[in-house]
Amino acid sequence: MQNNIRNFSIIAHIDHGKSTLADRIIQECGAVTERELGTQMMDTMDIEQERGITIKAQSVRLTYVKDGQAYILNLIDTPGHVDFSYEVSKSLASSEGALLVVDASQGVEAQTIANVYIALENDLEIIPVINKIDLPAADPDRVVEEIEQTIGLDCSGAIYVSAKTGVGIRELLDAIVDRVPPPSGDEDAPTKAIIYDSWFDNYLGALALVRVFDGSIKKGQEVLIMGTGKKHQVLDLTYPHPIKPTKTTEIKTGEVGIVVLGLKNVSDVAVGDTITDAKNPTKEPVGGFQEAKPFVFAGLYPIDTDKFEELRDALDKLKLNDASISYEPETSVALGFGFRVGFLGMLHMEVVKERLEREFGLDLIATAPTVIYRVKLTDGSEVEVQNPSEMPDTGKIDKIYEPYVRATIITPKEFLGNIITMMADRRGIQEKMEYLNEDRVMLVYAVPMNEIVVDFYDKLKSATKGYASFDYEPIDYREGDLVKLDVRVAGDVVDALSIIVPREKAQFRGRELVKTMKELIPRQLFEVAVQVSIGNKIIARETVKSMGKNVTAKCYGGDITRKRKLLEKQKEGKKRMKAIGKVHLPQDAFLAVLKID
Numbered sequence: 374m375q376n377n378i379r380n381f382s383i384i385a386h387i388d389h390g391k392s393t394l395a396d397r398i399i400q401e402c403g404a405v406t407e408r409e410l411g412t413q414m415m416d417t418m419d420i421e422q423e424r425g426i427t428i429k430a431q432s433v434r435l436t437y438v439k440d441g442q443a444y445i446l447n448l449i450d451t452p453g454h455v456d457f458s459y460e461v462s463k464s465l466a467s468s469e470g471a472l473l474v475v476d477a478s479q480g481v482e483a484q485t486i487a488n489v490y491i492a493l494e495n496d497l498e499i500i501p502v503i504n505k506i507d508l509p510a511a512d513p514d515r516v517v518e519e520i521e522q523t524i525g526l527d528c529s530g531a532i533y534v535s536a537k538t539g540v541g542i543r544e545l546l547d548a549i550v551d552r553v554p555p556p557s558g559d560e561d562a563p564t565k566a567i568i569y570d571s572w573f574d575n576y577l578g579a580l581a582l583v584r585v586f587d588g589s590i591k592k593g594q595e596v597l598i599m600g601t602g603k604k605h606q607v608l609d610l611t612y613p614h615p616i617k618p619t620k621t622t623e624i625k626t627g628e629v630g631i632v633v634l635g636l637k638n639v640s641d642v643a644v645g646d647t648i649t650d651a652k653n654p655t656k657e658p659v660g661g662f663q664e665a666k667p668f669v670f671a672g673l674y675p676i677d678t679d680k681f682e683e684l685r686d687a688l689d690k691l692k693l694n695d696a697s698i699s700y701e702p703e704t705s706v707a708l709g710f711g712f713r714v715g716f717l718g719m720l721h722m723e724v725v726k727e728r729l730e731r732e733f734g735l736d737l738i739a740t741a742p743t744v745i746y747r748v749k750l751t752d753g754s755e756v757e758v759q760n761p762s763e764m765p766d767t768g769k770i771d772k773i774y775e776p777y778v779r780a781t782i783i784t785p786k787e788f789l790g791n792i793i794t795m796m797a798d799r800r801g802i803q804e805k806m807e808y809l810n811e812d813r814v815m816l817v818y819a820v821p822m823n824e825i826v827v828d829f830y831d832k833l834k835s836a837t838k839g840y841a842s843f844d845y846e847p848i849d850y851r852e853g854d855l856v857k858l859d860v861r862v863a864g865d866v867v868d869a870l871s872i873i874v875p876r877e878k879a880q881f882r883g884r885e886l887v888k889t890m891k892e893l894i895p896r897q898l899f900e901v902a903v904q905v906s907i908g909n910k911i912i913a914r915e916t917v918k919s920m921g922k923n924v925t926a927k928c929y930g931g932d933i934t935r936k937r938k939l940l941e942k943q944k945e946g947k948k949r950m951k952a953i954g955k956v957h958l959p960q961d962a963f964l965a966v967l968k969i970d
């Protein structure tokens with residue numbers, strides 16, 4: 374039975390055509406009609422469709438006939454963004470093969486490389502697939518050479534396709550059957566399955582998408598989730614399909630399927646956990662289970678302080694759906710009651726904030742994102758700091774350690790200078806520089822995560838006209854010479870604005886910060902001083918002049934509608950303001966720290 378199963382993933386850099394190829398494969402296997410293909414099926418969340426990125430892995434079970442023999446092809450989708458690399462690794466661990474999709478007009482990109490390494494670590498059969506050969510700019514032979522050079526992967530069996538026109542898709546499906554090895558689990562051993570994706574369904578509760586390695590999962594079986602130690606009954610089982618999931622009574626060795634346990638919370642079926650039989654459990658879980666760890670933290674506060682409980686409810690609901698967010702209540706003198714929320718990365722943070730605003734109708738202020746610092750105190754103890762305003766006083770600090778990441782950047786050589794300057798400015802240490810061909814270069818840096826957490830990706834794109842690609846992985850903690858900058862508005866420290874910066878940049882950042890704040894703070898009825906300090910020492914200062922006059926004064930009393938409009942606009946503006954003491958700060962001011970270089 375296992376001989377007829379092929380489990381494979383698709384790995385690709387963003388926009389190289391993973392979703393289009395998946396749709397085309399589904400269509401070729403007759404699982405959907407041309408009409409149903411109308412919208413891209415593999416990306417289902419609203420935000421995913423708008424941004425054209427895959428966040429949650431989807432899967433589909435297909436049937437393909439080759440030489441009169443029917444095969445089950447399980448296509449295991451992977452998320453396409455660095456923030457979700459933990460989920461990528463679990464999807465890949467559930468497959469025996471991977472299609473490495475590379476755009477024939479673009480070539481190898483940073484994300485491609487990161488994912489191929491994960492696939493190689495998992496011993497997957499990799500089939501290089503050169504996509505978009507219909508494009509006039511396509512140069513598949515050059516791309517094949519590039520893959521061989523950078524990754525050292527034999528590309529003699531590379532398959533040239535166009536996911537758009539369908540050219541090469543049959544050949545690709547044949548190659549999957551011929552080259553991807555079938556699963557080889559022990560059918561008689563105790564149940565052993567890995568959860569490689571989970572999500573919340575309004576009707577069925579938390580669902581686990583699993584790959585069975587040994588034994589099988591049966592409807593009605595009592596199973597044990599090894600990470601949580603909890604036992605549940607299997608209520609239902611289905612084979613995954615974007616439009617027509619079909620029910621089954623057993624998911625056998627080597628297969629993938631969706632397990633319904635009637636649970637309310639996705640953290641009970643977290644990605645990476647192992648499902649086994651409750652009475653006859655397997656000895657070892659699959660691979661090492663790690664909880665997906667948040668790397669980036671920010672405060673989220675309702676603009677309207679009465680909405681704190683609503684924010685809590687919304688976060689509780691999101692958590693049912695997304696086990697990787699973590700949050701705890703936090704108070705800020707400036708912003709009142711809110712939450713300190715942990716995210717997998719910057720994109721994850723944006724998605725969560727957007728969902729809270731869109732799906733729950735909340736207006737939120739997000740404070741500048743930060744990383745986790747480890748601080749060794751003079752008394753020998755160590756603390757973790759996730760919020761700059763909680764950084765201990767300088768006198769109590771012995772050493773501060775900050776997280777570093779390994780950043781891989783691939784760029785056309787004309788932008789090399791820009792990138793080297795940019796990385797030096799961000800305290801990057803170059804580890805490698807390698808030409809992929811005569812035009813393109815791969816750079817590898819160790820760099821403090823603090824330096825890339827904010828707007829690095831946008832800056833990189835603008836420094837390279839959008840041509841560079843970038844990926845990163847956490848490596849270690851290193852000592853840093855860092856200080857906390859406090860912002861004072863009209864003499865009061867606005868705790869939500871504190872940031873941690875390298876000492877050598879403190880002066881410059883401080884001056885930039887007060888300048889930006891000055892522009893963002895509307896004139897009030899009185900003069901407002903904006904200062905930046907390290908401890909009690911003021912290092913920069915600007916003044917917002919008083920407005921003095923009534924806003925409607927310049928309307929000469931004549932045009933009454935215009936006057937009303939202006940007043941309404943002012944009221945609207947106020948709603949989005951936060952009162953800090955007597956001073957009203959617009960939402961933007963809390964992100965001023967993001968706007969400086």
Ligand code: GTP
Pocket residue numbers: 385386387388389390391392393394416425426427452453504505506507508534535536537538
């Ligand atoms: P993520 O979901 O973010 O990982 O992106 P993706 O890799 O799934 O890319 P997607 O399938 O969304 O394709 C990106 C763009 O390339 C879309 O505009 C597609 O229409 C286009 N595209 C995909 N395959 C082909 C192809 O074979 N030829 C041409 N000309 N365009 C293609």
